[in-house]
Amino acid sequence: MNFKDKFSKEEKRVSTDDPAMSDILSTYLQEWLPPSKDIVVTCIGTDRSTGDAFGPLVGSMLQDQSLETFHIYGTLEEPLHALNLKERLAAIRKNHPNPYILAIDACLGKSTSVGSVVLGKGALNPGSALKKDLPPVGQLHISGMVNVSGFMEHVVLQNTRLHVVMQMAAKVAAAIQLSEAKRKQVNLESSPYQTFTANMPPVKKGIR
Template sequence: MNLRSNMFEKRGGTARILHDEQLAAMKLANEVSALMPALKSRPIVLVCIGTDRSTGDSLGPLVGTLLEEKNIAPFHVYGTLEDPIHAVNLEEKLREIEEKHFHPFIIGVDACLGRLKSVGIIQIGDGPVKPGAGVNKELPPVGDIHITGIVNVSGFMEFFVLQNTRLNLVLKMAKTIAEGIYAASLSFDRKQAWHQLNLKVEQEHTL
């Protein structure tokens, strides 16, 4: 997980959505859809980072588990409560994803700590998430775009803070993120089908 909300590479504007505000999931879906690649042939892969052994750091695997229960094709999900992606196995999992999917477009999902007034906010933006700060380990950045949830306050005894983060808040944030990603997958699937239909029509006209 990230210890602070600004610990990822910023290559563009970052949207901030309060997890329980009106239409939060739909706003998240719109932001994610706007960042989707123009090239529809790239597989969309979600890498949900975290561990179920820490309440605050369980946001990623909770999102992955909730998405696994839905049909979000053509998106692919990695990182669940049953099979989490964390500091120990992250590099191995990323290699597996690169071997399985050709030139994937990766959405990194992770928890982070931030200012008190920002707790409960979900951030969506261009560029990767930078995991590993919580264990003082140098890990590769993850994602063409990122979705991060600020689950608690940073600045003092972060490991203890993570362990004592309220599961109720993390679960609510995970549900909002999962619903938003699911809605984005439906929108992406429709765009892909329309693109394929147009391509088929163009090919028929050239015959």
């Protein structure tokens, strides 16, 4: 669970009320993710807290989708949380040398931001909303604004509406699925075979 009360110009914010949210977010992902690298997605959070379950929900929704260019870590069954984060990150880096990490986590912020998803460049700081000292994660991050900050954050997280978290998680998962399809299409269009056949001269009729 991270904390955000200000937004930079480079961050992209999309409301879950926008019917086109998944498509908009997938377009931003397509622009910012490196096309030639597989992406490690770290879905941070815990199923023991409604508000903090955003990340693991996204992970569980993506786990069975047979994604080829995204590697998913952190689900409801095997959450990636404060107690195991350092250990799991070390294992991830062992399995994926020099990984490009997309970090996903729930976030507390201003009341006007609740229900929004923020895509930003650079690492996020998991645990910052609860004053926990955890390592920053990711070259790119998605923060789901699940509730307001400022007072008794543990209680706020426990009293976050499940509907808000589920809706947000479903749309983020859909955006990543769309991004997968777009990345595979880009890779297909730029494959050596496509380039080779595009440069071949047309076959003249009557010549065999």
